[in-house]
Amino acid sequence: xxxxxxxxxQDELSVLINKLIxxxxxxxxxxxxxxxxGILAQVLSTKDQLPSCExxxxxxxx
Numbered sequence: 001x002x003x004x005x006x007x008x009x010q011d012e013l014s015v016l017i018n019k020l021i022x023x024x025x026x027x028x029x030x031x032x033x034x035x036x037x038g039i040l041a042q043v044l045s046t047k048d049q050l051p052s053c054e055x056x057x058x059x060x061x062x
Contacts, residue, residue: 013038027057
C-alpha cells in the first residue's frame with residue numbers, strides 16, 4: 001500500500017467518523033473507535049458505511 005493510498009484511506013475514515021459523531025451528539029470518540037470503524041469501512045460498500053457504522057455505534061459501541 002502506497003503512502004498516497006494510506007493517506008486517502010485515513011482521510012476517508014476521518015470524514016466518516018466526523019459524520020457519525022456530528023449526526024449523533026450522544027456519541028463520543030474513544031480509543032480504538034477508529035479501528036472498529038476502519039474495518040467496517042474496508043469491507044462495506046460506500047453507501048452502506050455510514051448507516052451500518054451509525055447503527056453499530058448507537059446500539060453496540062456505547
